[in-house]
Amino acid sequence: MASPPRFVEDYLLYLLARASHVASAGFHARLKERGVAVPVWRVVATLHGAERGETVGALAAACLMQQPTMTKLLDRMAEDGLVKRRREGRQTRILLTRAGERLAGDLIPEARRHEAALLARHAEAAPALKALLRGIVTPSG
């Protein structure tokens, strides 16, 4: 029954997309239980530790969303008291409010536990994997 390996089974883009989907499923289910939408989590996680905040454009890029969608999301998150806007010269920067920081402080330890469980079987290879993914995320030159 041995057959040649199928293209997709060895194709990086397929493996990345599947791994991202499978790896996220467990944590996204947990977010749903807590009533936190995935895009809200992404914004909160991205803004956590960003002392000067982020522009809407940078947030949209980091969260893999279109800028107009991000603007609407930030309007809702501002109404919910999770983010605030601050003008800096000609830029508007988005920052977490204290409630937003509290939400990040609740969710990030859960995210880290989820990640640790996922990587437990790959503990030795994990730093190399992350370095490689970082290399793909940030193309040189």
Add this chain to the structure above:
Amino acid sequence: MASPPRFVEDYLLYLLARASHVASAGFHARLKERGVAVPVWRVVATLHGAERGETVGALAAACLMQQPTMTKLLDRMAEDGLVKRRREGRQTRILLTRAGERLAGDLIPEARRHEAALLARHAEAAPALKALLRGIVTPSG
């Protein structure tokens, strides 16, 4: 100016989602030039080399799509002559037509070239990366 690393910069799920997005962007632009929608490419790539074809459910899972969406997509691809349905007992299996195989035969070498360029800077680590991603995609036990 050294500040502690931000959570997202070292978070596996973020790195996977970003790497998948960034790595796919170039090839997806190429598909657009050729007038091939990304979901059509995914179906064609998944069916390539699957001699007995796939069920709609397996295709939906492999292509990260909902089953009703996949059914509609397959209707359009059947009209375009790229796939055919074959009954096998109580199952319906989807297979590439010869035109579908030709499209796969055109696109897969391009996908492999794109992948090779992407991995060129990571040639030594690539097999370990793929093994690790496969481990995430196929959880044990």
